[in-house]
Amino acid sequence: MAQVHLNNFVVCPFSIHTLLGFLYYCGKNETAEQISDALYLPNQRKKIPEVFRNRIAYAVLKEPTPHIFTIVNMLCLRPDFEIKDIYKRVATGCFGIEIYNVNFHRKGRTALEISKWVKKKTRKRIKDVINETDIPQHTYAILISGVSFQGRWRLQFPKRNTKEKRFFFKNPKQTFSTKMMEVTDYFNYSENERLRAQFLEIPYEENDITMTIVLPTISFQMGIFDAFTTKADFSKVTKDGRKLRINSVIQKTELRIGETGQIVPSSTQVFSVYKEVFKNYKSFIADHQFLYFIKSSAGILFIGKYCLPPPS
Incomplete structure (x- = not known):
C-alpha cells in the first residue's frame, strides 16, 4: 500500500x-x-x-x-x-x-x-x-x-479579508491565483528548525476537534x-x-474549507494567519504546499496534502 x-x-x-x-x-x-x-x-x-x-x-x-x-x-x-x-x-x-x-x-x-x-x-x-x-x-x-x-471554526475568518493572491507551486515563477483567507488572532503556534516547518492549530467549535497545518519553510x-x-x-x-x-x-x-469552517460549494480556500505573542506577530502564510490533519480525542480523522488550487 x-x-x-x-x-x-x-x-x-x-x-x-x-x-x-x-x-x-x-x-x-x-x-x-x-x-x-x-x-x-x-x-x-x-x-x-x-x-x-x-x-x-x-x-x-x-x-x-x-x-x-x-x-x-x-x-x-x-x-x-x-x-x-x-x-x-x-x-x-x-x-x-x-x-x-x-x-x-x-x-x-x-x-x-x-x-x-x-x-x-x-x-x-x-x-x-x-x-x-x-x-x-x-x-x-x-x-x-x-x-x-x-x-465550524471557533474563530472564524472574516469574509471581507478573503482576497485573490498568489499560490506558489514548484518555484517562484510557477504560481496560481487563488482565494486566500486571512485573520489575526491567538492560535497555538510552533516552529521547528530541524523539520524546517511552521505548525498552526486552528480549533473547531467542538472542543476536541482541531486542524493542524504543517507549512514547510522552504519551497513506506x-x-x-x-x-x-x-x-x-x-x-x-x-x-x-x-x-x-x-x-x-x-x-x-x-473536505472543503471556507471562512466559517463549513463545507462550501466553491473551490477550497487557503490560509493566511497572524499569530500574536506579546504584541509580536508571527505570520503564517500558506501560499505554498503544506500538509494538514484534523484530529479529535477519538483519533486522527483526516490527513491531507495541499499542493495547488483546484481548477475553477
Whole structure:
C-alpha cells in the first residue's frame, strides 16, 4: 500500500483503520499477523469488535454536536462467496461495515450501484465513489469507504479579508491565483528548525476537534502484503471455507474549507494567519504546499496534502 501523490489528496485514517481492523478480525495466520503488526493492534482478538464499536460511536454518533462526521463503509463480494452470519453481525454492529454480494463482471452497472448507495448514505455529499476502471479483472472483494466532514471554526475568518493572491507551486515563477483567507488572532503556534516547518492549530467549535497545518519553510509501505494477494487467508469468514482476498480498498473523502469552517460549494480556500505573542506577530502564510490533519480525542480523522488550487 504505497503511492506517490503529486496533487492534492486527503485520506481518513480513522476509516481506513476501521476497515483494516475488520480484516484483522477476519484474518488468519500470517494475514492477521501482518495487519496486527501494521496497526499495532492487541493480540486479544475477541475484544477488537467492542473496541472499534466504542470508537465509532464516540467519533460519529456523539450528540449534540456542531460538527457532522459521516462514515460509510461497505464490503462488496463476488456472488459465490457467502459470509457467515456471525461475521455479518460483527461487521455491521461493531465496525459499521455493510456487506453486499455484487456482480463484478458487470463493472459499469456495479460501480453505479455502489456509488448510488454511498451517495444516499452520505446525503449526496459523496458522489461517484467508484467507477468501472477501479474494478480489476477477477475481483474477489472490494472495501469501499465514503467520508464527509462538516464543522465550524471557533474563530472564524472574516469574509471581507478573503482576497485573490498568489499560490506558489514548484518555484517562484510557477504560481496560481487563488482565494486566500486571512485573520489575526491567538492560535497555538510552533516552529521547528530541524523539520524546517511552521505548525498552526486552528480549533473547531467542538472542543476536541482541531486542524493542524504543517507549512514547510522552504519551497513506506504499511507492511501489509498478504491481505491483497493470493496468499490472503480470510477463509474462516466464508461458509464453505474458501480463501477470500481483498482486491482493493477505495476511499473517497469530501473536505472543503471556507471562512466559517463549513463545507462550501466553491473551490477550497487557503490560509493566511497572524499569530500574536506579546504584541509580536508571527505570520503564517500558506501560499505554498503544506500538509494538514484534523484530529479529535477519538483519533486522527483526516490527513491531507495541499499542493495547488483546484481548477475553477
